[in-house]
Amino acid sequence: MPYVHIRVTEEGVTAEHKRLLIEGTTELLQRVLNKPPASTFVVIEEVPTDNWGVGGETITAVRKRERG
Template sequence: MPYVHIRVTEEGVTAEHKRQLIEGTTRLLEQVLNKPPASTFVVIEEVPTDNWGIAGETVTALRQREGR
């Protein structure tokens, strides 16, 4: 029973994006590992950019510096 946990920052991930991630991940596990879709679990967690750090600073700070 595969369990896949996808973490992304909260930056415009739509319901359609999530649907595609769940569908694609499930299909990949079926193709590569022959795992049945009915027993494959995919969880998508959106993390606030203040709680995600890269190279010693938050994604919020990085995005502000980039002008986003």
């Protein structure tokens, strides 16, 4: 029973994006590992950009700097 946990930042991930991620992940596990879709669990977690860091700073700070 595969369990896949996808974490993304809260930056406009739509219900359609999530649907496609779940569908695509399930199909990949079926194709590559022959796992049945009925027993494949995919969880998408959206993380606030203040709670995600890279290079010693939050994604909030990175995005603010990128936007100028």
